[in-house]
Amino acid sequence: xxxxxxxxxxxxxxxxxxxSGAEAAIAQLLVEQMHRYGFDAHIDAVGNAVGMLGDAAExxxxxxxxxxxxxxxxxxxxxxxxxGRGSVDAKGSLATFIxxxxxxxxxxxxxxxxxxxxxxxxxxxxxxxxxFIAQTMAAPNWCIVGxxxxxxxxxxxxxxNLRAQIRIEQDSAHSAHASQTVAEHGCELWQSIAQxxxxxxxGRERAFDQLLPSLVRxxxxxxGLRDWCELLVNARLPLDIDxxxxxxxxxxxxxxxxxxxxxxxxxxxxxxxxxSIARRFGRVFRANGQQPRYVQKTGxxxxxxVGPAWGCPVVAYGPGDAALDHTPHERxxxxxxxxxxxxxxxxxxxx
Numbered sequence: 001x002x003x004x005x006x007x008x009x010x011x012x013x014x015x016x017x018x019x020s021g022a023e024a025a026i027a028q029l030l031v032e033q034m035h036r037y038g039f040d041a042h043i044d045a046v047g048n049a050v051g052m053l054g055d056a057a058e059x060x061x062x063x064x065x066x067x068x069x070x071x072x073x074x075x076x077x078x079x080x081x082x083x084g085r086g087s088v089d090a091k092g093s094l095a096t097f098i099x100x101x102x103x104x105x106x107x108x109x110x111x112x113x114x115x116x117x118x119x120x121x122x123x124x125x126x127x128x129x130x131x132f133i134a135q136t137m138a139a140p141n142w143c144i145v146g147x148x149x150x151x152x153x154x155x156x157x158x159x160x161n162l163r164a165q166i167r168i169e170q171d172s173a174h175s176a177h178a179s180q181t182v183a184e185h186g187c188e189l190w191q192s193i194a195q196x197x198x199x200x201x202x203g204r205e206r207a208f209d210q211l212l213p214s215l216v217r218x219x220x221x222x223x224g225l226r227d228w229c230e231l232l233v234n235a236r237l238p239l240d241i242d243x244x245x246x247x248x249x250x251x252x253x254x255x256x257x258x259x260x261x262x263x264x265x266x267x268x269x270x271x272x273x274x275x276s277i278a279r280r281f282g283r284v285f286r287a288n289g290q291q292p293r294y295v296q297k298t299g300x301x302x303x304x305x306v307g308p309a310w311g312c313p314v315v316a317y318g319p320g321d322a323a324l325d326h327t328p329h330e331r332x333x334x335x336x337x338x339x340x341x342x343x344x345x346x347x348x349x350x351x
Contacts (some may be wrong), residue, residue, distance in 0.1 A: 001037055001106065003338055006099040009033055010337060013091045014084035015063045015075045020067040020124040021048055027066060030098070030118050036241040037102035038114070049118035049128045053101050053110065058349065060112040062101065063302060064094035064134065064146025065122035068328050080334055090323040093146030093318025094118050096337065100344035111350035115140070122302055125161070125264050130302035132307035142277040142313050144344075145303040148320035149295060151339040154281050155316035157270025157296040158303055159208060160237030162246050165261040166254065169228045175187070183220040186229035192214050192253050204238075208296040211246075212236040236298055243306060269304045270296055275313035277347075280342070284346045317344065 010079075018026035030049040034041035039051035049066065068086035075084035097116045104110040115137070119129030149155045166189060170182050178189075193213050202208040213235040220229040234283070236248055243265030250260060256266070271278065273294045282292040307314040319340040324330045 001099045001102040003341075006095065007334065009099060009331070010082060010087070010092060010095040010270075011075070011077075014082060014087045017072075018066050018086065019070050020121050020234055022052070023066045023120045024140075027118065027120075028187040030066065030094075033242035034098060034116065037098070038105060038161065039098075039102075044132070046128055046132045047120045048133065049267055051098070052113065053105050053116070054113045055111045056111060058112050058142075059115060059140040060139070061115045061117060061133075061143045061306075062097035062146065063130065063143060063306060064090050064097055064117060064118045065120070065129065065302060066091070066094065066118040067120055067123050069123050071326075071328065073328060073330055078331075081331040082334055082337075083331040085233055085330060088148050088320035088322070088330050090122075090146050090148065090318060092320045092332045092340075093148060093338055094169045096318055096340045096344055099341045101348060103207045103341065103345045104348045107349075109349040112141075112348055113350060117239070119302060125163070125266075125300075127266075127302055130305040134306045135156055139312050143300050143306055143314075144277065144319045145301060145306070145312060145314060145316040147303075148299050148318045148322045148325070149316060150321065151319050151336045151343060152285060153293040153295055154278060154291045155295050155297055155303075156273055156278065157239075158268065158269035158301045158316075159207055159212075159266065159298050160241070160243060160304065161266045161300040162235045162237060162243045162262065163264040164182070164233045164235070164247075164250060165263055165322040166231040166233065167228060167259045167261075168256070168257055169226050171226050172222050172225055181220075181226040182222070182229040183218075186220060186231055188230060189254065189258065190218065190233070191251070196249070196253055200258055204298075207298050211238060211241060225267065236300075237268050238269060258304075266300050266304045267308065269307040269314075271307070271314050275298045275315070277313040277315050281315065281343070284343055287346070288343065
């Protein structure tokens with residue numbers, strides 16, 4: 001696949017809407033495009049687009065996601081950048097995977113059996129597509145997850161995540177009375193959670209190592225007999241606190257009249273920069289005159305799903321600035337995209 005074909009691929013992908021839960025059109029597009037470039041491709045039982053290329057003994061899975069968050073951004077190229085929802089998160093990475101594998105294969109230098117997977121429902125945190133792949137596909141030798149890091153950086157890990165709903169209730173009382181309102185109790189609960197995190201984070205300078213809870217929503221109401229307050233708390237977890245441990249901590253912080261419901265939980269995951277795949281990227285970066293840079297991110301990605309399940313070296317790579325994810329200014333520098341294809345094609349090659 002040459003540069004012009006790669007540009008046509010990413011433009012077509014970004015122009016195809018694929019909000020989480022409505023990925024059928026983009027999946028069909030990807031299967032057609034992968035067939036065009038020699039992949040054996042299909043849509044699997046949960047809607048993932050899966051393509052296989054090459055017949056080498058070692059297998060590399062290139063796992064990205066097809067879905068986007070809502071929000072229409074007109075698709076256009078302006079000053080060398082492709083604007084559009086999903087251009088950065090994460091269609092740019094997925095297009096890079098297809099283009100790089102196809103290029104290495106066409107040039108007869110593909111060193112691995114490559115499986116490209118475009119997953120469904122990453123953005124709504126269910127990671128339905130990644131869970132299905134982790135459960136049904138044999139562990140590869142390596143896995144590269146498609147998330148924006150920039151053409152010259154490699155992501156080694158992501159924080160964990162826990163989403164907690166907390167509800168408290170009490171008998172209604174007249175506002176003239178001295179008793180605390182249920183809303184005040186809810187605010188106190190949040191202050192206790194935030195204070196615990198501040199104490200835990202003492203001496204931890206990196207955000208990746210910190211416990212980072214946030215109050216997403218707080219609501220209160222009543223029916224004249226009982227008052228209630230609900231808090232939605234989202235916590236980013238470091239490597240040394242798994243979801244079960246943090247759930248236990250929350251239980252200790254909450255009074256016995258509070259009800260806790262965990263609606264989503266994913267442990268943190270990170271690979272070593274000395275892993276075989278990280279070293280391979282490092283060699284390619286240096287051969288291109290780039291100084292290898294490695295990062296660990298405070299978000300959560302499908303790496304957190306497949307990494308623990310497969311136990312193989314896993315990194316994340318892809319073009320674009322992650323700070324533009326989910327924003328109205330999402331845009332992908334096309335030079336960064338083409339450079340990422342060049343890097344990944346070399347990583348997949350027998351050079």
